[in-house]
Amino acid sequence: MRKLTRRPAVAVLTTALLLLVTACSGGSAAEGGKIKLTVATFGEFGYAPLFAQYEKDHPNIEIQSRVTDFDTHFKTLATQLAAGHGAADIVAIEEQQIPKYLGVKDKFVNLADYGADQLQNQWAAWKWAQGTKDGDVLGLGTDMGSLAMCYRRDLFQQAGLPTDRKAVAALMPTWDAYARLSQRFTDKLPKVKFADSAGTVYTAMLNQSPENYFSSRDDSYIADKNPAVRNAFMLAGTLAQKGQTAGATTYTQAWNVAIKQGTFATIACPAWMLTQIKEAGGDGNTGKWDVTTVPGASGNQGGSFLSIPKQSEHPKEAYDLTKWLTAPEQEKKIFLSDGILPSEPNVYKDPQVVAHTEPYFSGAPIGQIYATSADTLRPNYRGLHDADVRPEFGRALGRIEDGSEKVDAAWTDAVKLGREAIK
Template identity: 75%
Template sequence: MRPIVRRTAAAAAALVLLAACGPGDAGGGTKLTIATFGEFGYAPLLAEYHKLHPEITVQNRVTDFDTHHKGLATQLATGRGAADVVAIEEQYIPRYRKAKDKFADLAAYGARDLEHQWAPWKWAQGTDGAFVLGLGTDMGSLALCYRRDLFQAAGLPADRDEVAKLMPDWDAYAATAERFTSRTPEVKFADSAGTVYTAMLNQSPENYFSAADDSFIGDRNPSVRNAFFLSGGIAAKGQTAAATTFTQAWNVAIKQGTFATVACPAWMLSQIKEAGGDANRGKWDVTTVPGKSGNQGGSFLAVPKQSEHPKEAYELARWLTAPEQQKKLFLSDGILPSEPSVYTDPQVVAHTDPYFGDAPIGRIFAASADRLRPNYRGLRDADVRPEFGRALGRIEDRTEGVDQAWADAVRQAQAVLK
């Protein structure tokens, strides 16, 4: 999942429409729409695309995450209203692979010739073996963002390499949370239990559903249970700020320095900068996440079958996801490429971020990306996952203990599936 950053959705859509249209476009040529959630950084790219293809006019519809995906479901069900190119976040990909009759098979336009561009696990997410549903955009390989000044105040190592050694895994992370809280009780160690839980889950090959037959295993998968009890245990000890990502409370907590760590995919750095402002420049740093890897977020561009211009839509999606464009998006917006030739590019690897103390974010995120392995999500992941998140929230607000919250999460997940 990626938040809207830097400008509002309405403003972004207007900017892209103006950038993509040239003089005299209103009367002729091919008109395409592309629908994204949050800010994908496409405005300058679409302006460039129009210069290369003056006969093509592109409008970018930008809405928030939930509005976008709910709207897409309705558009596909009714057979009208979908954009020519649509972004689909990774958690919805398994569901739409099962509804492939609603989409153009991109293999028919030559997509299979591009397979080598992507990390194997990323390509595999967008296809069922023969049918190609979508072309990969970014990915969200994980790092750990932390406050150097707060670590120093707690008497902990603050150098990014030393912090990585301090917390090589999540048990060590929990132990460090104990040390940190005992020395600086007025500051929380993590933003929320949900962020820790999600990062741990994303390092597991299976979560709530079996990769073999898609059966529900969330009640007995040790990876799910371990992640829930470790993150819930941190919350029960009052070591989280109960600030959920993408909320105003989280933005305020960033600005005020309420918590010291957050597991951060590459796209989150822009959100931290925006929330923290100039006053927090240089206070944050980036290091290796406990467990060394994991992925949170990332999307695909697909072409609904109802498009009147499927070939032109495919060509647009192909161009936007090409290595040259993925590199531009990382260097300008920090959107991490899902293509090895890009995230191992010397210019990308050498990229640093002055806001985060000149942290070598290119090297850190590239190393995390190289360690990524497939993470099976299941067709009903988007239905089940929120129940466990809500249960962790009840631990944070002290309405349930960890054991009861776990039992209720499992029960409610099973009820949702019936």
Template identity: 75%
Template sequence: MPTTVRRTAAAVAALTLLAACSPAESGDRTKLTIATFGEFGYAPLIAEYEKLHPDITVQNRVTDFDTHHKGLATQLATGRGAADVVAIEEQYIPQYRKAKDKFTDLASFGARDLEKQWAPWKWAQGTDGDFVLGLGTDMGSLALCYRRDLFQAAGLPTDRDEVAKLIPDWPAYAAAADRFTQKTPGVKFADSAGTVYTAMLNQSPENYFSQRDDSFIADTNPSVRTAFELSGGIAAKGQTAAATTFTQAWNVAIKQGSFATVACPAWMLSQIKEAGGDANKGKWDVTTVPGKSGNQGGSFLTVPKQGTHQKEAYELARWLTAPEQQKKLFLAEGILPSEPSVYEDPQVIAHTDPYFGDAPTGRIFAASADRLRPNYRGLHDADVRPEFGRALGRIEDKTQTVDQAWAQAVQQARALLK
């Protein structure tokens, strides 16, 4: 999920208006549309592409995450209104692979010749056998963002290497939360239980569904239960700010310094900067995430079959995901590519971020990316996952215990699958 997701009424209205229009010729120029959720940082790249291809004009349709994916489902069902190029977030990819008849097989345009461009797990996510559904954009390899000043106030180490030694795994993270709370009871250790839970869960090869047959295994998979109990335990102790990413409450908590740590994918750094403003520059730092790796977010560019300019759409998607463009996006926006040739590039590795105390963000995120392993989601991950997030919210607002919240989440997830 690249950079900041901006939820504006104007953008939603624009989607409604544009969805009713099919791609058209503008004079002698071919008009292409690309639909993304949030800002992917494509504006300067699109301008560059139009200069390189004077016969093509490109319009970027930007909406919020939920509107985008719900709108796409409707557009595919009705057979009209989809953009020529459509971004799909990783959690939705499994279900759209099952609807591949609605999409152009990018292998027909030579996409398989590009396979080595991506990390193997990323390429595999966007394919279904020989069928190539989408080309990978970014990924969200994880780090740990923390407030140096709040760690110092709690008597914890502040140097990023020392913090990594203090918190090598999630049990150590929970222990650090206890130490932090003893010294600074007025500040929370984590932004939300959901962020901790998601980071832990995404380090497991399987989550709610079995990779073997896609059966529901959340209640028998020890990785899910362990992640829920540890994150829920932190919440039950009142050590989270109950501030969920992409909400105004989270932005305010960042600005006010209400919590000390957040498991942060590369794209989140721009959100922290925007919410924290100049007053918080230099207070944050970045180190290795507990567990050393994990991924949160990342997308693919697909070409719906209903479009009338499928080859031109593929060429646009191929260009936007090429290593040269992905490098530009990282250096300008901090959007981490899913291509080893880019995140291992010396200029990327050497990249530091002055807002985060000149933390070597290029090196940290590249190291995390190198350790990534496939994380099976399942066809109904997007349906089930929110139930466990809401359960953690009930622990944070003290309406349920960890055991009660867990039992209800499992029950509701099973009911949804029926």
């Protein structure tokens, strides 16, 4: 769950194009001789009550929280790293951004110096590997984004389709089946869209592939050669061209309105998205949504790490807080209170977590659904320039949705613009 816009970044580390953002430096001494630690996140991570508890247990520590939207967070961090000052003591790094920050890991504290490497088995093996390079530990994992499918029970019923979550899952075991179901739905309810946007369908499909735009072997651009990219684009683009997507870009005001008004019936949803759907839908939509398994294999959409810039004046204290925030006890509390799925198997398999249900989503057993999804998750290789290339394909799908471009032409343009974005 990220209350302040969680979406792909358009730029990080390209400091020549960034405006200098002024920020207080982290790690300063607070009043009364206390050590002040700043924690910068993109959106709410559910940390407020944990910060209060930590300060209570550590009277010498004062924690200052900096919460901004996704793009502001990473643009600011890029500027601070380039300037050599201003960064928080602890910064959140989203999983799509990790490859780039591993490339400048010399600007961050190697958490292995404080014993983080001894905690390796705390996380899923793939999650731990994401945040490390050449034995250095860039960050400790927070959440992850294993996928499920959120759907409107009332709209399915109006379309004459089953509403039971197991029956719905049986209707769409694959994305091709999902597309066929979309047509069935549209034939019955032509004024209601089946998916929120082509981009959401495309991203979910792409996240289930071992590779996306770049080769895991040598990081070369393979968007035009990888069948997974083309297949995802063509399926999502065809849904858009048929008018079966609402064209509501995730987390925008239009998306919020579409959820509240019941404009679309399905959306591939990681656990952290449930709170955003609930907040956008309001009390009037309680019980109208449900959650089932996602078509295809499980994929990952989102998830973060906590890292410590070398600028911090108190790296040891910052590490202690980072270690505590990502410990199983705290990760469990965050899931039960905010629905943010931990990336630690012992936590997401915890009986209390597995038994967790969500009343707003028709009592869906979200703990069980997301734990199962997490356990079968296989992450994909992002590539160093994923954040530069990915938006080009999203914009191409948007052009299909607004009618300015057909699927084939949009695909050709996306491949070309993606290659140019690397340069």
